[in-house]
Amino acid sequence: MYRQLYGFAMAIAMRYAADEHGAADILGQAFVKMFRSIHTYDAAKGNFHGWLKKIIINEAIDYIKQRSRFTSLELDTVEEPFVNNSIIEKTDAAAILQLVRQLPPATHAVFVLYAIDGYTHKEIAAQLNISEGTSKWHLSEARKILQQKIIAIKT
Amino acid sequence: MNATTPYEKLIADKLDKVPVPDMADTIWAGIEAQLDVVTGTPAKKPLLKGKGWYIFTGVTVIVALLLVLWYKGHKSHAPKNTPVPKQQPAVNGVQPAKDSIKPGRIIKPKAAAPSAPGVIKAPPVAGKDSVLLNQVINNDAAPDSISQQTLPPVKTDSPFVQSLTLPAPVFNPVITRPKGKKPKGVKGITSDDYKISVQKDSTKKGN
Secondary structure: OHHHHHHHHHHHHHHHOOOHHHHHHHHHHHHHHHHHOHHHOOHHHOOHHHHHHHHHHHHHHHHHHHHOOOOOOOOOOOOOOOOOHHHHHHOOHHHHHHHHHOOOHHHHHHHHHHHHOOOOHHHHHHHHOOOHHHHHHHHHHHHHHHHHHHHHHHO | OOOOOHHHHHHHHHHHOOOOOOOHHHHHHHHHHHHHHHHHOOOOOOOOOOHHHHHHHHHHHHHHHHHHHHHHHHHHHHHHHOOOOOOHHHHHHHOOOOOOOOOOOEEOOOOOOOOOOOOOOOOOOOOOOOEEHHHHHHHOOOOOOOHHHHOOOOOOOOHHHHHHOOOOOOOOOOOOOOOOOOOOOOOOOOHHHOOOOOOOOOOOOOO
């Protein structure tokens, strides 16, 4: 069972961790929790992969909280950055992951939660104990930084 | 701001394709160790929760109080339960202080059967429970003496108190005689000493 779920689970953990060792820590804790609470899984509420993904993300959030500070920041006006999609398409997946990992930890977490895993700002605010405005600020900050780095790749 | 941009969707797709490192065995070893620890040591549940603690404390206090009361009661009853020294029968045998009993006679404490005076019932070797009569006689007080006289006289402030209060008798199993029948009359005067004689009738006039 572990072998079958390893690739799926490790891919999720890799997005949130700063490196492979961090991902291994998240994955190990998540699987321990999964095996301990596997009797609580209800197939009627969703598929097993979705249930495991939630466990991994929760564990990743705890991991990030232990290692980063979330200062309260409010965002009033939002300026959408322009990013050339063709550059991303041509870029290697590992290189993209490195770009995301270079974001500040809190900004990194908010970006992955929002842009990759589909959380709303309200959900992110609740999970990270921050305000929705702070979540929006981190997302905006992430987009700005990524735009600069992707342009840098192009040049 | 509330919608993902196209490049973010591209990034998400790219991240799903990221090759995962081959750390499955290493991570599994850690997982297995943690699971073994969890199953090996059952989680300690608190013995008492909420009201249980108060109930436990109350029961403990009640039990402690009962133990203290029992101990005090036991202590106060303890002297009553102590057996009377069994030397008394030996003293009873000495009580008459008859001349016919010769010194050196051994009296068994439970030998109650009457025997002819001067007959030695037991061999001269004294047993554990035996009492040598000569020792007892030496310790015996005179028949008329009061053993309590060995106590210092009690000084009282008023005659009322003097008449009411008596010194508490001290029980000495060796020298205290059991209460027997007191001899009537005055000592040294027997019925032979009394004379009944006829006197003049005092009721007659003219005397």
